[in-house]
Amino acid sequence: MSDGLRWGILSTAKIAETAFIPSLQQTRRGELVAVASRDAARARQFADRHDIRQTFGSYEDMLESDQIDAVYIPLPNSLHAEWTGKAATGGKHVFCEKPLGASAAEAQAMVDACRDAGVTLFEAFVFLYHPKSLRLRQVLAEGAIGDLVQMTASFTFPLARPTDNIRMNRELAGGNLMDVGCYPIAYARFVFGEEPLSVQAACRLDPEYGVDTRSSMVLTFSGDRHAALQSGFDAPGGQRAVIHGETGYIAVPQPCHPKEQDGFVIVRGDREEAVTVEAGVRTFTPAIEHFHDCVLDGVEPLVTATNAVGTLRVIEAVRESSATGRRVDL
Incomplete structure (x- = not known):
């Protein structure tokens, strides 16, 4: 090579x-x-x-x-x-x-x-390779907020209609879950470091376009730990996450599209600690650099493409749960 x-x-x-x-x-x-x-x-x-x-x-x-x-x-x-x-x-x-x-x-x-x-x-999913995410994982592993208990994450923005935007095109595998909803799902799996055991969800389907435009989801992980997730095209909000442990919580702005200078805040009681991460490069750059290392140097990927299969299994369970009104075990 x-x-x-x-x-x-x-x-x-x-x-x-x-x-x-x-x-x-x-x-x-x-x-x-x-x-x-x-x-x-x-x-x-x-x-x-x-x-x-x-x-x-x-x-x-x-x-x-x-x-x-x-x-x-x-x-x-x-x-x-x-x-x-x-x-x-x-x-x-x-x-x-x-x-x-x-x-x-x-x-x-x-x-x-x-x-x-x-x-x-x-x-x-470039956040998986970004210094901000890797620093967050280190902080969690060090027990900064104790054992994980639950988290919330959301990614929403308003998409005006009528529209020919491919996000609303059913034939092109559109819908909010396949655009913004996959982000909090992938992020929750990243934070907990495992696959969820079950999913309970509700989605709003647009009768004209035939795709989901907003979703609310609860993913249950081992130890009765939960991730409450929201996504959609029907309201502003952007993206954010809050991770709760037994002794504190971490507020993460822009979790899935980290900036060149970014970070998160650790809160324990009345004490707040701002953790700054200086990536110094654009959002995609660390992921592409790691891709180069894997191809050119034979480095093992931090995350394999099989991770994508897990995200899509959860999306399919969200759809099933919304359609049936029941919890879906994975």
């Missing part, structure tokens, strides 16, 4: 422009060399804006190129599995947007395909 990775992007999605490219530019061993679009003119315009030297007028052409080592896939959720599979067949390492697949079974098939092809697969 060379000293760096040559990256291509499948599509000209906005998140590639606003999040991935600026973060990749801050890494030591990654170079963006190509972009692909089904519209060749759009690919060229995108490339001109970001000084990308090569464009492809189809996704297939990029995946067949021997000038590309890894691809970032920010396509709609329903297309993740197809193009991850084709990338793996083409020997390309894959950094795929979340959620990894449209179902747990689909995500597992993606994990299996990449493993069989000998390529690395990451799901872009």
Whole structure:
């Protein structure tokens, strides 16, 4: 393997422009060399804006190129599995947007395909690799708030309707759970360090679009510990989490999209301790750097792509619980 990775992007999605490219530019061993679009003119315009030297007028052409080592896939959720599979067949390492697949079974098939092809697969829950999250896990392990008891987490924003936004497109595996809801679910699993035992949930389904637009969930973990989670497109709020232990709690702003300078607050009685984390780089950068280390140096991933399967199993249980009005055991 060379000293760096040559990256291509499948599509000209906005998140590639606003999040991935600026973060990749801050890494030591990654170079963006190509972009692909089904519209060749759009690919060229995108490339001109970001000084990308090569464009492809189809996704297939990029995946067949021997000038590309890894691809970032920010396509709609329903297309993740197809193009991850084709990338793996083409020997390309894959950094795929979340959620990894449209179902747990689909995500597992993606994990299996990449493993069989000998390529690395990451799901872009970038908080999992960020110094802020790693520092939080260290603080929890050190017993800063005693044994964990429960937590809350939410991610909401208002999405105006009518809209042609893909988040509201059922055919593209849209809905709030597949966009913002997966974040607090993944974060709760990260905090507790295990899979939940059961789920009780209620979702609001939009009758016009046929997708869930808000969800309230209670995940039960071992030892009768709980995570109360909310997500949706129907109200403002952004993202936040509060983690409760037997001797205190930790308030975490912006848990899933950490900033260059960020942190959290530990509260014990009437004492507050602000923990500052100086990442010094954009949100995606630590995850991409770790991806490079795994591919180029054979480092074991901090989190494997199998983690994505667990998130989707919980999402499926949330839907079942909401539809039946019953708790779903996992």
